[in-house]
Amino acid sequence: MIKTLFVTNDFPPRPGGIQAFVHALAVRRPPGSVVVYAPAWEGAARFDAAQPYPVIRHSSSLMVPVPSVRRRAAEIARAEGCDGVVFGAAAPLGLLAPSLPVSRRLGLTHGHEASWASLPLSRGLLRRIGDGVDVLTYLGEYTRARLARALSPRAAARLTRLAPGVDTGVFRPGCGxxxxxxxxxxxxxxxxxxxxxxxxxxxxxxxxxxxxxxxxxxxxxxxxxxxxxxxxxxxxxxxxxxxxxxxxxxxxxxxxxxxxxxxxxxxxxxxxxxxxxxxxxxxxxxxxxxxxxxxxxxxxxxxxxxxxxxxxxxxxxxxxxxxxxxxxxxxxxxxxxxxxxxxxxxxxxxxxxxxxxDWDLVAARFAGLLTAHPTGDRPA
Known part of the structure; x- marks a missing residue:
């Protein structure tokens, strides 16, 4: 069973669509296969206590790809025996990918990565992120096209669609x-x-x-x-x-x-x-x-x-x-x-x-991305 470290600024109890997306992916993984590294947030202790996996909180409400965050993520990966890492939002924390001691690296992209692709400085950083992970995901054709223009040909070829799912048992007609x-x-x-x-x-x-x-x-x-x-x-x-x-x-x-x-x-x-x-x-x-x-x-x-x-x-x-x-x-x-x-x-x-x-379909796609054999063309 592959064990995955989620490194993410976007995680509950902070509200938002990306936060809900990342949490839903994590909670649908098998027991014992996930550990999360995320920023501190009001109400985090109560939220974390209810999760079926460990959540390790950063000392502040924002993580950026600086040496201290890189060292802490690497320490967690080693201590927990993680095989892979998932960046809840590829930009900017995906810049840490090449330095982490894991064999599988995934970056999830959202609307803001598509925005990064349109600006010269951030476009260069996004290209580095794409080259440092095994797979970048995209939400739909609009974001795929914008991302592909900013990435190297090898990274663009690894773009894979992974959009959020919906819990159809919770969101349903007549639910209150x-x-x-x-x-x-x-x-x-x-x-x-x-x-x-x-x-x-x-x-x-x-x-x-x-x-x-x-x-x-x-x-x-x-x-x-x-x-x-x-x-x-x-x-x-x-x-x-x-x-x-x-x-x-x-x-x-x-x-x-x-x-x-x-x-x-x-x-x-x-x-x-x-x-x-x-x-x-x-x-x-x-x-x-x-x-x-x-x-x-x-x-x-x-x-x-x-x-x-x-x-x-x-x-x-x-x-x-x-x-x-x-x-x-x-x-x-x-x-x-x-x-x-x-x-x-x-x-x-x-x-x-x-x-x-439906979330079951999305979770199955995500599991396939975690277990796929690395392409071998990502720089070490």
Missing amino acids: GAEVRARLGLADRPVVVCVSRLVPRKGQDTLLRAWPRVLQAVPDAALLLVGGGPYRPSLERLASSLGVTASVRFTGPVPWEELPAHFDAGDVFAMPCRTRLGGIDVEGLGIVYLEASACGLPVVAGDSGGAPDAVIPGETGLVVEGASPPAVARALTGLLGDPGRARAMGARGRAWIEAEW
Whole structure:
């Protein structure tokens, strides 16, 4: 049995999609086959005590590829008898790969590695990372194409798709949405839900700017914004200036175990993400679209980066220009105004998730990457 060291800045209890992805990969490995090296984070002791594998915390909330982190990772690998290492996010900690005493090295990539590929300095570092691991994974075709342009030909040839999965037993229709609706006073109102960090790229501001048009067509509609983040004060001011505060609910941060119920509280899921800063701030995939589909909701996705990979346009949802309030409003009013169409898209989405995105399938792909024979063309 191969034993794997996860070296990652992205790990619970810190919230986020990458954190959930890495944790889900680790927890599905056989007992005794995983050890995690991750930064300190508030609530870590309680979280770590509940895990079926050891979690060794760094002394601070961020790890960078400096000698002290390299030495500590190497010490853990030796002490635990690790055969392989997985970098939860290849950039930047994947720079440590060649110096670790293991025989198998994997780097997971996400949206920010695709952003690294577009800048001269970080592109060079990404090329070094690619040459130092046996495999780099990618989320979808958008991220694969951007990464391949930055990597050496040998590293580009080793790119392998590994996208997050969805726990279809947890994210499912009827998983608690009625209770959330009752608690928030939404009752039987048509609800558009967005579950995401409140940051500009995710497009909650576009949802708010679209909302007056939605209310013209569906006067009793409600917008449920789930999540916390630095953009909340600006969003609340925007809602007030648009005169839509009465129909918008901000939940703030929600514990992970309550997230499925908040998806289930919606009739339509929408996150009109957009690419910002000249392509540096881009959506890698958007696991929330897949979780919403698993809950039987039609989705409205922005056209940023790899987000369209999480939708079958016209079947499980719609892809729109994320920076266009009119386009978002048309998509939302079309779905809210045709519940039969919305339900059919949600049902198709659920079936797609079960067939293509279930965590058991992802875990099997990941196991294959860990046990594959090294290619032999990575520099020592």
